[in-house]
Amino acid sequence: MRLARRFLSLLFALIVLAGVMAAQAPLSKRVVAYDIDAKYDAKSHTLDGVETLTYHNYTGQPLDTFPFHLYLNAFQRRSTFNEEQRLRAEGFRAGFTNFDEKHTGLDEVKKFEVVSMSDGKHTLTFPQPQDLTSKMHFVRPDDGNTNDTSVFEVQLPQPIPPDGEVTFRIAFHDKFPEVVARTGYKRDFILAGQWFPKVGVWWQGKWNCHQFHQNTEFFADFGVYNVKVTVPENYVFGATGVQVSDQKNGDGTKTMTYHAEDVHDFAWTADPTFKVVDGSYTNSAGLTTKVRILMQPANMKSSAQRYLNITINTLKKFDEWYGPYPYSTLTVVDPPHGGGQAGGMEYPTFITADTTWWMPSGLLEPELVTEHEFGHQYWYGMVATNEFEDAWMDEGINSYVEVKVLDALYSKKKSIADFYGLSAGERGLQRLQYTGVADLDPMTTNGWEYVTSASYGGITYGKTATVLLTLEGIIGEAKMQEAIRTWFQRYKFTHPTEEDFMKTVNEVAGQDLTWYWNQALRGTNILDYEILSAKSINNDWSTDKKTSFKAPKGQTPYLTLVVVHRKGDFVMPVQLEVKFDNGEVVHETWDGKDRWHRFQWEKKAKLVSAEVDYTHQFQLDKDFYNNSYLEEPNPQATRKITNYWLIAVQWYSQMLAWLT
Numbered sequence: 001m002r003l004a005r006r007f008l009s010l011l012f013a014l015i016v017l018a019g020v021m022a023a024q025a026p027l028s029k030r031v032v033a034y035d036i037d038a039k040y041d042a043k044s045h046t047l048d049g050v051e052t053l054t055y056h057n058y059t060g061q062p063l064d065t066f067p068f069h070l071y072l073n074a075f076q077r078r079s080t081f082n083e084e085q086r087l088r089a090e091g092f093r094a095g096f097t098n099f100d101e102k103h104t105g106l107d108e109v110k111k112f113e114v115v116s117m118s119d120g121k122h123t124l125t126f127p128q129p130q131d132l133t134s135k136m137h138f139v140r141p142d143d144g145n146t147n148d149t150s151v152f153e154v155q156l157p158q159p160i161p162p163d164g165e166v167t168f169r170i171a172f173h174d175k176f177p178e179v180v181a182r183t184g185y186k187r188d189f190i191l192a193g194q195w196f197p198k199v200g201v202w203w204q205g206k207w208n209c210h211q212f213h214q215n216t217e218f219f220a221d222f223g224v225y226n227v228k229v230t231v232p233e234n235y236v237f238g239a240t241g242v243q244v245s246d247q248k249n250g251d252g253t254k255t256m257t258y259h260a261e262d263v264h265d266f267a268w269t270a271d272p273t274f275k276v277v278d279g280s281y282t283n284s285a286g287l288t289t290k291v292r293i294l295m296q297p298a299n300m301k302s303s304a305q306r307y308l309n310i311t312i313n314t315l316k317k318f319d320e321w322y323g324p325y326p327y328s329t330l331t332v333v334d335p336p337h338g339g340g341q342a343g344g345m346e347y348p349t350f351i352t353a354d355t356t357w358w359m360p361s362g363l364l365e366p367e368l369v370t371e372h373e374f375g376h377q378y379w380y381g382m383v384a385t386n387e388f389e390d391a392w393m394d395e396g397i398n399s400y401v402e403v404k405v406l407d408a409l410y411s412k413k414k415s416i417a418d419f420y421g422l423s424a425g426e427r428g429l430q431r432l433q434y435t436g437v438a439d440l441d442p443m444t445t446n447g448w449e450y451v452t453s454a455s456y457g458g459i460t461y462g463k464t465a466t467v468l469l470t471l472e473g474i475i476g477e478a479k480m481q482e483a484i485r486t487w488f489q490r491y492k493f494t495h496p497t498e499e500d501f502m503k504t505v506n507e508v509a510g511q512d513l514t515w516y517w518n519q520a521l522r523g524t525n526i527l528d529y530e531i532l533s534a535k536s537i538n539n540d541w542s543t544d545k546k547t548s549f550k551a552p553k554g555q556t557p558y559l560t561l562v563v564v565h566r567k568g569d570f571v572m573p574v575q576l577e578v579k580f581d582n583g584e585v586v587h588e589t590w591d592g593k594d595r596w597h598r599f600q601w602e603k604k605a606k607l608v609s610a611e612v613d614y615t616h617q618f619q620l621d622k623d624f625y626n627n628s629y630l631e632e633p634n635p636q637a638t639r640k641i642t643n644y645w646l647i648a649v650q651w652y653s654q655m656l657a658w659l660t
């Protein structure tokens, strides 16, 4: 009996232990572990930190060279970031071009040491840390710009064997710019993004550590972060991960300690005026995510509830469609007025949104930005693609999903605006971004190699969304949703490639879509079908035209001719709908391979209208206006549409300047 009880209690203990272990099982392969202790000086907007980084060598080969990002150094005169702004900033993010002293940033490594190494079994701790500061040197793998100091490299005295690990201790000093490209201060507000030396990613058999470019974002390995940040005591603080402690130091400062697991970056924010709005969402796996919104007091009335609603609704939609959000926290930051460049940004479990105190309820800007940045928790945060090289897989897949979520929440035609009798749907504006730059660069272009910033924006966001919406017409909306769900489930917490995406969609769709990928994704071909001509001609040869005899309607035989023209080089099967004046409707399909195709019918009825892609599947079609022919056009309708588009385009292009 006693034995049985002991056995049972032991069994119970084992079950509990297994449960705890299962709950703590890492979601990702944790390559890095960062412990950072930093002090922020709110007067000078500077920070001094010490970072202890343990890197696990899962590369399968010995490693003796390590590259690191120093992103804040991008904000220096003649850096690659600033040079590219001068050369390429047209339209998209053009606001970043005004370089001056206050927009200068700095990330300086004061001391770089190796404190220990291990071969996976034995730890080798040196009598004294090895100081490698003098071995550090800047590298410029992308453009050779000797003024750029956004990446440095260091060679170790001996390689780290496969499965071994190395621990670095890096003392660094930051100077934050007034907000540029989603990092920096505005008055008392601070958004600290890309603020510590960050190791590159070993990817596809080599180091991937690009310089910081005007258009590019980030790429890093998953791991664990333990971060302490000391800020003035009256500041309200928020960060990636979970708050562990909030300790007053008795000198007017406090130290905030945060812990985050299975993330690949860490950002924080602080502002004495933040108002905190709390909410929560319990997902389908039973995990509750605490939503914490850090509001500017002036925006509380117009936007606090709106932010909270869209955040919860988006969490729910993603849970339902793609899978549950696995983190227990999500922080949404509302940046201050004039700190616009801090708005619309994603970091793990931490996003920044944007609004104004007067935001009209019919303009869904706070909703769009919040949904978009939350979406990045999946496409960037978890499916951690290479944002430098494959921007479309992060911004573009996210933009496509944004259309789907906003359409589902607010309806297709009103998903971004619905006021003063005007309404606008998100898909139309994604398409509009693309049409302006349609053939400039393929989606597969490296982020920094687009001809202009406008092309980068239009292609990576707008074209990708449009390509995926068009794909719905080929494989069906349900299959697309299944494909995106499979993409998330299969590749979360990894660094997948473009090929992985195409392979996943092909597999779920059950068809080889190479013909589509080659044109839409790897190419710059324009998709544009038009009705070249459409007419009905009297086909009664017995009628003597001089007598002007007219047979009654429905008795005269007509020959109806419709020529469909493939104006662009993008080849895709297309469907045609032709309507006749006896009410008859005819549908035809053409493979689109030739340059044009003539359809003809003999009927005792005249043509009323002809339309290619009549089910409106081809979001990629660059010109919708030539898709149809109508016997009696309605000019008034066209004018109304034009006016609406002008307003929408203006607002949308403004917004794109800062959405990332």
Ligand SMILES: [Zn+2]
Binding pocket: 372, 376, 394, 395, 398, 659, 660
């Ligand atoms: Zn984005």
